[in-house]
Amino acid sequence: MRTISMQKNLLLFSFLLIPVLLLLMFVLYPLFELIRISFTDWNGVDAQQTYVGFDNYVKMFTDSSDVWLSLRNNGIYFIFHLIMIPLELAIAVVLDSKIRASKFFKTIIFMPYIINGVAISYMFAFFYSPINGGLNGILEVLGLESLIQNWLTDESIVNLSLVFVSIWRFSGFHIILFLAGLQSIPQDQFEAAKIDGANSIQNFWYIIVPGVKKVLEVLLFLNVVGALQVFDIPYIMTQGGPGHASSTFTLYTLETAFKFNSFGMASAMGITMLILIIVLNGVQNKLFNLKGVGEE
């Protein structure tokens, strides 16, 4: 018996050895290295790395006001995506009902998500372009010249223009997730509700919303991560400009590391982002009191 259990352990050990080694090598070691570098003043080139304690974490928020501007911009992405979530759920409910050509609409809605992010950014950069740009062209044709704007260069609207692209890209994905959640709700619940005389609003509130709580939890987490890490859209469309008006925390981190040779500071920013995501996600889950069906 002893040999069997030993063999069992040996088998388990050998199966797990490589994945664990890979995990240690490519996930945990870089993470600890990132934490270590965040306490140094390393410039990315020198062999010398001096430990500076929490200096980077303090300077990050005090030396330049641009970091707050970048975080505010992340906030804009977060809020607008949050506002979109109920709307996305509503669209999913409509698509889940027996409407004509619902498959076609599902495909159309999901399409933006499978297009390459870089391609989308370029496409919209041309769409918003002041010279021969599509959006201003459409406004001109419709006789709405007064609405023509410098979509990507006016500091007051550049972030909204970018958020729109982000919503265009990710909403389809969210809707499909909701649809999957909706389809997992057993039909008998609706039938029972019908017998009890529930109307469609009650159906929505008491069956659909609790039914998709798990999906909602995932989406809220994705929203926090996505909003804090948004990178490709502003990087390609505006490079964070004009000035730092559309910069985000990730863009700012990248700039800190590679343009200004502060790898120590950039590592501190990476760690800060990790902490921010964990904290915000915790707060969000507490606020919405999220627990899936069956866990309550």
Added chain:
Amino acid sequence: MHQTRLRVTRMLCMIMITALMVPLFSGCGSKGNSDASKGQSTTDGQQQEQKAADDKEKDKKDPVTLKFPIWSTITEDLFTKLDLVNEYKKDHPNVTIELELLKDTEYENTLKIRNAANELPDIMPLKSAWLVNFKDNILPLDDLEAAKNNLFAADFKVNDQILGVPESQFNEFVWYHKSVFQEYGIEIPKTWGEFVAAAKKIKDGGKYIPIAMGGKDAWPDYPFNEFMPSLVAGDGDYWSTMATMDEPFTKGQAFYDAYVKIQELYDAKVMGPDPLGVGFDQSKLMFASKQAGMIALGQWFGSDLKSMPDVDMNDIGAFLLPVRDSVDQPFNTVSMVDTFYTIPKTSKHPEEAKEFLNWFFSDKWYSKYMTEAQLQSTIKDVKIDLGTTFNGAFDIPNLNYVLNKGGNEDYKKIESAIKFDVKKMGQDMMAGKDFNKMMQDMNKSWKNARSKLK
């Protein structure tokens, strides 16, 4: 039954463990093994043969590959056209030059990442401002023949050592369409005021955009936002000078005064309806297709222009950007020295790399290459024929060349601490950000960063 199962499990176990362990250990051990097998294969008889072969080989040199990255497609085109690799092979049959084009905006980052992995190339061109960043990683070249003959190498010493040999020297120009200037009766401007007035005159005509500006990419505003402070100060190392001041963004200081002028130009709206919405590629096409009358760019733009179809080079002229207030003052103009050839300490073939640099800057290659590139020489006694485009551009009394430098270590520290980016400031100015507040904020953070200098 039970025993058979046990045996099967044991066998499976052994197979699994072997399968998992083999790649792991073979990966670790491969180098040692191959070395060992090499050692075994050299028996006594073979050793003698080897010795004889070595003697023969002494005449022939071992094949060497020199890795040589570049950042510009223009350079790549020129090297291909003039066949750099084979030209060098003619003189040095054992040396192969391996060119690699890196994306210009990612060039420095790529080198930093390679440096972290100890994989820097053998020949490494750098911009002057990067010499300080890589100072610990590159070889001093004070004894190199090419460095001794260079007019500017000594001006860019770091810690009293020549670290790079600059390839070319060029000036910054305002390129213009002669026909547009004729149409509006505009003379070549000699002062900043005349320059702004000329742009306004073209704007009032309503036919052309006066100055093409690719503000979306930020960097194309460099002739104004990067160079004008040193031109107003008449000090090519103005960044280092700024690093000695607490509040360089104050009225009366060169930086502030230059930026007031630049703001005046941006406020005149002479760069089209939305300069920040236009990238560099679009802006250069706007100029080439005569939608715009002028564009401010370096001498390097000449070969770019020539390669574009449908550009009438006879209609293109160039003048030096005037920043002075009156004709009585000296006419300061930027002199850029660019593309510093360096040799990393990690190069496996430093001697061959040095030999290559000496060849590169010799008669066999250098003049031919510079003439094709339409840039001025950095080597003593080598004159390059620049054609007719720049005729008259330098015929200015009181002309004073200001040799642009990238700033010292103190400046770099401040720049990095406050993320000082003049090109982004240029974008902010075009976007109409509050100028005085911007200067006040800069003063505050500059002073703060300076106080923390060690």
